[in-house]
Amino acid sequence: MSRTLISLVHIRKEFANGTVALDDFSMDVREGEFLSLLGPSGCGKSTALRLIAGLADVSAGAITWPSGGSARSGIGFVFQEPTLMPWASVIDNVYLPLKLKGLSRTEAMPRIMDTLALVGLADFAKVYPRELSGGMKMRVSIARALVTEPKLLLMDEPFAALDEITRFKLNDDILRLKEARNVTVIFVTHSVYESVYLSSRIIVMAARPGRVVAEIAVDAPYPRNEDFRATAIYTETCKAASQALHGAMAAHDHL
Amino acid sequence: MRSLAQTGAAARFGLPLLLAAAILGWWEWGVWYYSIPPYSLPSPSGIIAALIRDWPVLSVSLWVTLQTTLAGMALAFAGGVALGVLLGMVKTAENMLFPYAVVLQVTPIIAIAPILLIYFPAPTVVLLTAFLVTYFPVLSNTITGMRSTDRGLEALFDLYGANAWRRITLLKLKTALPYILTGFRIGGPLALIGAVVAEIAAGTAGAGSGLAYRIIESTYRLNVPRAFAALLLLSIMGIIIFYTIVFISHLMLKDWHESAMQKER
Numbered sequence A: 001m002s003r004t005l006i007s008l009v010h011i012r013k014e015f016a017n018g019t020v021a022l023d024d025f026s027m028d029v030r031e032g033e034f035l036s037l038l039g040p041s042g043c044g045k046s047t048a049l050r051l052i053a054g055l056a057d058v059s060a061g062a063i064t065w066p067s068g069g070s071a072r073s074g075i076g077f078v079f080q081e082p083t084l085m086p087w088a089s090v091i092d093n094v095y096l097p098l099k100l101k102g103l104s105r106t107e108a109m110p111r112i113m114d115t116l117a118l119v120g121l122a123d124f125a126k127v128y129p130r131e132l133s134g135g136m137k138m139r140v141s142i143a144r145a146l147v148t149e150p151k152l153l154l155m156d157e158p159f160a161a162l163d164e165i166t167r168f169k170l171n172d173d174i175l176r177l178k179e180a181r182n183v184t185v186i187f188v189t190h191s192v193y194e195s196v197y198l199s200s201r202i203i204v205m206a207a208r209p210g211r212v213v214a215e216i217a218v219d220a221p222y223p224r225n226e227d228f229r230a231t232a233i234y235t236e237t238c239k240a241a242s243q244a245l246h247g248a249m250a251a252h253d254h255l
Numbered sequence B: 001m002r003s004l005a006q007t008g009a010a011a012r013f014g015l016p017l018l019l020a021a022a023i024l025g026w027w028e029w030g031v032w033y034y035s036i037p038p039y040s041l042p043s044p045s046g047i048i049a050a051l052i053r054d055w056p057v058l059s060v061s062l063w064v065t066l067q068t069t070l071a072g073m074a075l076a077f078a079g080g081v082a083l084g085v086l087l088g089m090v091k092t093a094e095n096m097l098f099p100y101a102v103v104l105q106v107t108p109i110i111a112i113a114p115i116l117l118i119y120f121p122a123p124t125v126v127l128l129t130a131f132l133v134t135y136f137p138v139l140s141n142t143i144t145g146m147r148s149t150d151r152g153l154e155a156l157f158d159l160y161g162a163n164a165w166r167r168i169t170l171l172k173l174k175t176a177l178p179y180i181l182t183g184f185r186i187g188g189p190l191a192l193i194g195a196v197v198a199e200i201a202a203g204t205a206g207a208g209s210g211l212a213y214r215i216i217e218s219t220y221r222l223n224v225p226r227a228f229a230a231l232l233l234l235s236i237m238g239i240i241i242f243y244t245i246v247f248i249s250h251l252m253l254k255d256w257h258e259s260a261m262q263k264e265r
Ligand SMILES: Nc1ncnc2c1ncn2[C@@H]1O[C@H](COP(=O)(O)OP(=O)(O)OP(=O)(O)O)[C@@H](O)[C@H]1O
Pocket: A015, A016, A017, A019, A020, A021, A039, A040, A041, A042, A043, A044, A045, A046, A047, A048
């Protein structure tokens, strides 16, 4: 089994308004895995990602990086919305993380163009975000997260707002990218099918307060493609995940 | 066949010009038909004639007013943005200073001008009042702009460990730009009003020789065509200031901001 990358131990997160987003939340993230967080709306998935990224502080408990802090400086984050800068072209949006690291635009250009090619947007490099479709904006956002070649990629329901065709396509793209770059991915989703298709492991969460209720391994090798959706393992795992999720949901919870 | 753009331009410039021509024609005809003397109401042609005849005097006044207005405006733009950035970033600074900015704004400028004239020479007062009326819209719009940053982008800058300077220049000021330009668009024409108010307050007592001073002086001498000519110059100046700002802000926003976009359907 691969090494532990991040360890979350008895995490509690309480907001100033008294909302307890996470309580006694523990999980390990292993190096190189594709981990999905699956749970109803409001169970603290986004909060967990923000804590891991260091964008918010825990109220109690600890987040440790047993393999050393080096991975910590190499995090890519794809937010629930594309969050692009409307005043900057696609190139300049993707350039931002490198600019903040002190690279000049000319130095960064090969990497920017490579990453744009990877997400299939090389032809749209000079365009402004408002001229892109929702799926294309999301791909720019993914390119921006990948351009620093992070060791850890955090994705917060990146495809929730997209149609199924685009979503399936981007699912395959993400798997391809993960193989190519060998990144560790933590992927937040509402969708049982998406989580099974993508993940090597799924953590099912429940709300009020946010906590782990089940952990499901997806015993299928990568690379995966559409054929995987027709296998028995896929169907079985979907059923198990779905049961765990609905078992975790109270009557008034929403997916 | 005429394109859509041509029809748009005709409606945009043609119609106001047509209206102006109609009103001016009626005015010219009325003055001639009722034989109104120029010291009561000069005709449009009489005003133009006065403008040409008095150009040596009026051009000097135009230059004086233009210079002080632009100087006051530039100071207010720079000062308003600089202070706005500070107050937008540091809450305690806003709590401390903003009330004073409001006091300066709500006190009628026409009442401040005579008092300033006790302490400063007339040209300085003209500059100061132009500044005083202009800075506030710039300041308050800048503060709002600095506070309007997208939280997701803010988190992104956190993630990559951006320092305060980077955050201001690459994120906050960019977000604030449309707000700041709105402040300029409101404040710019006010600078001219401020300058004129101060020139009037200084009156003949002032050493000033701006356009507003010319208007007062001309009315005292019943040289009404000249007063109208000076007024015309003031309007033209206001129009040019306003549209220059509109044009520059359009150039700065045209690639990305909705307000500067052609609507497509
Ligand atoms: N800044 C905040 N202040 C107060 N409460 C918050 C804040 N952010 C989130 N919460 C609360 O914390 C809980 C978890 O929120 P979070 O955004 O992590 O949920 P989520 O699992 O990502 O939901 P969704 O799937 O709908 O995105 C919710 O009850 C939410 O109301």
